Amino acid sequence: MDSQPGRSVTSKVLALLAAFSPASPALTLTELARRAGLPLPTAHRRAAELVAWGALERGEDGRYRIGLRLWEVGSLAPRGLGLRELALPVLEDLYEVTHENVQLAVRQDLELVFIERIAGRHAVPVLTRVGGRFALHATGVGLVLLAYAPTEVQERVLAAPLERYTDLTITDPRQLRRCLAEVRRVGYAVSDRQVTMDALSVAAPIRAADGVVAAISLVVAHDRADPLALAPLVQAAGRVLSRALGAPNRPAPGRVPLPPRHGTQ
């Protein structure tokens, strides 16, 4: 944690940014320095530069917060606001039809990041936050993103311990492997009470020219859920978006070809 020589300035600047989280979006200099693993004067100087540029802002209370300028730049991320803008009308359609929670997520490394969420007032409460992260092995969107991720990513997820959220969370790598194969076979994923005991989600992939780039899902109360009825809806939304993203028109919508082989990869 201490700034042993060999640490680049850039990494220190990034560590300062990474110190912020949804749980603590405002930090004093001391907290900031500790979280970034930097000596106080160093944190002070770099933070001052970030404030001058607008990447951070400093409140009346002396606390640092993420600055608007960084939000502006971040909004240029194609997989962030770009994807959201494209997808929003489709998400809204899906919401109109179902009045359930609609979610849009992409994979980042070994986790997923929620890009957008439309929360029905009467829908099951979900714990997700736009910009928030979650594990790949439990949610509907996560299973889809994992199922179509590069083998290397899958192996790394399978190798690590799989956190348990409920009694139904899949924590056995072998079982997860089977589940992912099934997702690829049918072209959608169902997560039944694997995150919370009241919710079930159905998710489908969104493809661009180079494969699956995002996933869309509906989250509903598990006891009024009919996954088989919801799947076509979610898949259709996924396909609309895939087309908009320039996915090849007949990329076996649900899955790779259909030869009698299940365990692709």
Added chain:
Amino acid sequence: MDSQPGRSVTSKVLALLAAFSPASPALTLTELARRAGLPLPTAHRRAAELVAWGALERGEDGRYRIGLRLWEVGSLAPRGLGLRELALPVLEDLYEVTHENVQLAVRQDLELVFIERIAGRHAVPVLTRVGGRFALHATGVGLVLLAYAPTEVQERVLAAPLERYTDLTITDPRQLRRCLAEVRRVGYAVSDRQVTMDALSVAAPIRAADGVVAAISLVVAHDRADPLALAPLVQAAGRVLSRALGAPNRPAPGRVPLPPRHGTQ
């Protein structure tokens, strides 16, 4: 343009981020280096570090784009996503009632930044983009933000040449000064064809404990507009949000306590 000694590493990293814009969200290394004013090898090294962290991403085509990780961090900006989350229900209400464009903006230095926009399908097309910037002296939100900005900011805006967008754009500092005084007096701003010849906008301030922090507006076709009818709506929305942000309940509205206007709300 050349990186004269005296330039901090941090400033170079930030220059790399600032090189991206809505008009060019994907850059080759050479473009990136040129825009950031950095020698190629320097840009290359810093960019590589940013990619490793996730602040930038590099596509198949070798171009750099803003990375999802930066979007995530940016989404922690209180004046960005934070404000948006808070305001969205109110914006939606306003949209439901009017089916016109609804905009939410904050001031950043001498410009405004759009935080959210709800575009009615049948509403006048507007040129704004979430995350985009605009001058303060023309739009409704801009006039509000300027009217309640610190004197020093107002003076700097008034001192600079005021860009003309249409024949009705206010470009005379003296006239603008009068206009701002009027905004403070009545508590809302009207921009009638000052940005485009087909649109009119009505905007109201949003206050927190420490003054005006944002503005909300309706943008309508100028020929079906009745500013006097829209103003109370927009102001009411502004007040709801002000209360949510902890503005004092009877906050000498920017200047003069409102004259005996109806609905105190």
Added chain:
DNA sequence: AGCCCGGCTTTCATTGAGTGAAAGCTGCGG
């Protein structure tokens, strides 16, 4: 009031991370 303490800011001599010119790649078009 005076004191103390924690958190922040500034100073200053030291040093290694950062630098850019130049030389190597690599892939494409002629």
Added chain:
DNA sequence: CCGCAGCTTTCACTCAATGAAAGCCGGGCT
């Protein structure tokens, strides 16, 4: 086959960054 444009790597030099230590400030306690 060659040449060119755009990218990547090398290498010796140097100045931006560093952190220990000292100063500063405010507010809680005696």
